[in-house]
Amino acid sequence: MTVTDPEESDTPTPAPAPPPGPPATPSGGAPSGVTAAPEGEVLRELRLLRASIDNLDAALVHLLAERFKCTQKVGELKAAHHLPPADPNREAEQIRRLRRLAEDAELEPQFAEKFLNFIVEEVVQHHKLIAAAAAADRG
Secondary structure, eight states, X not given: OEEEOTTXXXXXXXXXXXXXXXXXXXXXXXXXXXXXXXXXXXXXXXXXXXXXXXXXXXXXXXXXXXXXXXXXXXXXXXXXXXXXXXXXXHHHHHHHHHHHHHHHTTOOHHHHHHHHHHHHHHHHHXXXXXXXXXXXXXX
């Protein structure tokens, strides 16, 4: 595209090159959702957010470890008293409770349910192994 100066009829002037960075919108501003912030500020904010995520991940791992210590004891108790490794009524109750907690926390209840189902499957597998070991010891 060229721009011509009306006072200089035969001398086209090249259009200025666009500035480096994200493509401009038709109005000349930054694309929707993109704010013009100094790169250092953006990187600093990313580092802070990622550090928070890392801390939360560490807390989740420690909480899961504590949860599995408790479920290990539940599995041992069930095995000692010949109770089944899975308790579908308890699991259904836990899912309902967790869905309510998720809604209160503004977290997608379906995500919370999938997360709990994954944990419950792991726990039941551990309980089956504990029960099998207990039966072998009695055996």
